[in-house]
Amino acid sequence: MTRRSKRSSRSPDGAERNPESEGGIPASVEGAARPGLRIAPSGRRGSTKARKGSPSAEATLGELRGRLLEISDLSASAAVLAWDQATYMPVGGAEARGRQCSLISRLVHERMTDPGLGRLLDRLMAYGESLPHDSDEARLISVTRRDFERAVKVPATFVERASALGSSSYDAWRRARPNNDFAAMRPYLEKILDLRRDYVEFFAPYQHVLDPLIDEMDEGMTCASVQSLFGELRRELSPIVRSIGDQAPADDSCLHGAFAEGPQLEFGLGVARAFGYDLERGRLDRTPHPFCTKFSAGDVRITTRVYPGEVTQALFSTLHEAGHALYEQGVAPELAGTPLGWGASAGVHESQSRLWENVVGRSLGFWRHFYPKLRAAFPDRLGKVPLKTFHRAINKVERSPIRTDADEVTYNLHIMLRFDLELELIEGRLAAKDLPEAWRRRTCRRPGGHAANPTSASALPTTATAACRTCIGIRAASAARSRAIRSAMC
C-alpha cells in the first residue's frame, strides 16, 4: 500500500500497495472530490441508461465491498510490516519478517483469486453495465474485475516466492548500501530479473516483455509509448541541459556544512503541514530510502532520510513524499477500502509529488515565505546567506549519482537512464554483473552530460541497483501478484 514514487518506489516486502489500486483510476473525480457526498448510481450524470440497482444487486455490491475491505485490511497489515522493516525493525527481525510478509501476501492473493469473488463479479456484470460508465459503482465493478482477472493468472506459490525475495533483497540492500557492496546485491538482482521474466509470462501474449508491467502501473501505457514519451522529453531536455552546462555552475556551498538533523526534520515536517499534510492522519519517520505509505484513509505516512552535512536533501524528499501523501489523504473517504480509494496511477502520483517538491518547493515565492523560518532554524549557517543565493543554490542543476537526491532537471535523466538499463536487463541484453560498468559508461555520455561525479563510482552499487527499482518499467507491477519483485527493484 506504499505508493511507489520518485523517492518511494521501494518497499521492504512489496506489501506496499493495495493490490487493487494500480490503474484503478477513479472515474468519478467529481464524486471523489466531495467527501461525504454519496451520489446514488441511478440517474447520476443524467445517463438515460441508468436504472435503479435492484436490491439484490445492491446486496451483491455490499458483499463485494466486504471482500474488498478484507483484502485492503490485509494488504494494509502487510504495509505496516513493511513500514516497520524500513524504519524501526532491528536487523535480527529480517528473516521472520520476510516470512510474515510472504504469508500475508499469500492470504491477500487467495482472497483476490477466490472463485467466489469471480462469481460475485459475474453477478454484478449486468448491473455495472447499466450504470453510467464513470460512476463509482461501475468503476468499482470493472476495476475489481480487471484486478481479479490479473490475479488469477498468477499462482499462489509465485506470490509467496516473490514476497520472500522482496523481503530478503531489501534486507540485503540495506546491509549492502553503507558499504557500496554491489557484489552482495548482484545475486538478488539476478533472482529478481528471473522472477520478473517468469511473472510476465503469466500475461503472454504481449507485444513487449515490459508491457504487462507498465500497464499495471499506468494502465494503457506500453514500452513503446513510454519510449516515445521519453524520446520527446529527451529532445526537449537535451538543449536545456546543454545550455545549463555551458554556464558557470551555481554556487551551492551554502547548503553544505553542519545542519543538525532534528531541526532539519522539524522544518521539513512544518512545511509539509503548511502544504496541508494532516498529522492527525500521518507522520514522518526516517528510513534509508524515502517513501510514502498508506494503512488507511486515517493513516498515510511519509519517510525521509537526513544528511547531517547538507540541508535540502531531507527537505525535498519530505516535500516529495508529502505530495504523495496529500494526494492519498485527499481521496474521498467513501472510496476507502476499495480499489478506487487510491491515487489514479503511478504517473498521476508522481505528478503530485513532483508538483509540491519542485514547482512549489523550489520556487521563489515559496521561499520568500519559508526562508526566514529556515534561517531561524539554522541562524549560524544561513543567517548571512541572502534569499537569492539560497534560491539559486537549491535550483542548481548538476549530475549526481543518487536519483532521489537529483535536481529537477537531471532527475528526468535518471529516470530515462534507468528505464534504458532496466529494459536491457529484462530483455537480457545486459547482464546484472555488467550493470555497474554500463551505469558508469552511460552517465558519461548522456545529453548534456559532463563526466559522472567522482562520487558516482562509490555510490554506484546503490544507484545501479536502484536503477532497477525506479523506472516506470520494471518497477511496474500490481501489488498482490508481484509486489515483492517491484519492491525489491525499487
Next chain:
Amino acid sequence: MTRRSKRSSRSPDGAERNPESEGGIPASVEGAARPGLRIAPSGRRGSTKARKGSPSAEATLGELRGRLLEISDLSASAAVLAWDQATYMPVGGAEARGRQCSLISRLVHERMTDPGLGRLLDRLMAYGESLPHDSDEARLISVTRRDFERAVKVPATFVERASALGSSSYDAWRRARPNNDFAAMRPYLEKILDLRRDYVEFFAPYQHVLDPLIDEMDEGMTCASVQSLFGELRRELSPIVRSIGDQAPADDSCLHGAFAEGPQLEFGLGVARAFGYDLERGRLDRTPHPFCTKFSAGDVRITTRVYPGEVTQALFSTLHEAGHALYEQGVAPELAGTPLGWGASAGVHESQSRLWENVVGRSLGFWRHFYPKLRAAFPDRLGKVPLKTFHRAINKVERSPIRTDADEVTYNLHIMLRFDLELELIEGRLAAKDLPEAWRRRTCRRPGGHAANPTSASALPTTATAACRTCIGIRAASAARSRAIRSAMC
C-alpha cells in the same frame, strides 16, 4: 505476542502474545538452555520407554510445526500492528487498525480451531505418549493439544468482537488518560466485563469465574490459590509496610527536577544492554504504558514512558521490560514459532522482570557501578548528590497512585488491591461506575496505608481502569481467543 507484565500488561489489540504460548511450559529447560543443541527425542533423558519416532510421526510433527509457524507469524503480524498502535500510529489510524487487528485475530483463531489441526494432534497422540514426558516434542504435542482444545470452545465471532473491543478500548484509554476521564472509559470497562463473563462461560463448569482466566496465564493456579498466596504475602508484608511507615520517609528530592528525556532513555537503554539485552534483536520506544513485545526470536522490543521531571520512572520501567525481553531473547532458537518458544508463564515472566528491576536495579552494588554514569548524564542535577542519598531515594517506600511507578514494596499492594477489585467487578459485587470510589476507599485503609496521595484522586481514572488491566486474575486470558479482552483490561 506482547508479554503482559507489571508494566507491559496492556496491548492495544491484544494480539500481543502467541496464542499457544500461555502455559506452554518448556518442559526441557535443559534443552532450551542450549541454543543450537537439538537432542533427538529417542533415548533422550535415558527413558527406557522412548522409541524412535516412525517416519510418519516425524512427518506429522513437521506438518504440525508448519501450522504452528503460520499461526505464530500471523500472531506476530498482529503484534506489530499492536506495537505500532501503542508507539507511533497517528490517532486517525485507530478505526482501521481495530478492524485490521480483528481480522488477523480471526485468521489466527481459524487456524487454531481447524479440524485438520485436531486430526494431526490425534495422529500424534500415541507418538507423544511414547516420548519422555518432558521432551520438547512431547510437550509440543501436549501443549498444542491443550491450546487447541481451549480454542475450539470459543466461537470465531466472539474472537472478532473481543479483538475489536480491545482496539477501541485502548484507543479510548489513550485519549482518556491525559484528562483523567474515567467517564469516557466506563462504557468500555462495562463492555469488557460483560465480554469477560461471556468468555468464561465457554469453559464452564468451573469452580470460580476467574479460574479459567487465571489458568491461561499461570496453568494450575486458581482464584483460591491466588487468594491464599496473596493472604500469606499480605501477612508478611503488612508489618514491613507498617514499620516503614513509622520511620521518617526517605528524601527523594534528588530524583525530581528537570531531567532531559533523551539522556534518560539513553541511560536506561545502556543499562539494559549491559544486562545483556541485544539491540540487534530488539529496540526501545516510547509509549503511554510500557510493555515488551516479541515478533520473532530476532525481534523482541521494549517500550517505556519518560517523565521530564523525574529521573527513575523511565529507567525502572525500562529495566523491568528489559527483564521480560532478556527472558524471551534467551529462549532456545529451535523452539521459535512453536507454543514452547515463549516464557513459561505470566508468573515466571514477572519474576524475571522484577528481578532485573528490583533485585538488581535497586541494589547498592549495581549503583556503585552505574551511578557515576548517571551522574555524568545529569551532572547539574546529580553531581553533588552522594551515592548513598541516591540509593536511599530510589528505595523509598511510598504509596503512589500509579502501579507501574510504584516502589518495590507497595507494588505488591497494588497487585493485591487490583486483584480484589477485579474479583468484585467480575463477580458483580462492584459496579464499574463505583470503581473510582472503591479505589479511593481502599487506598486509604490498606495495611500500613497512609491516606492516598492527593494526586491519587486526579490519577484515579487511569489507575482505576488500570486496576482492571493488571492483575493475574481478569487479565489472564489466552491470546488467540480472548486477547482483546485481556489487552483491554491490561
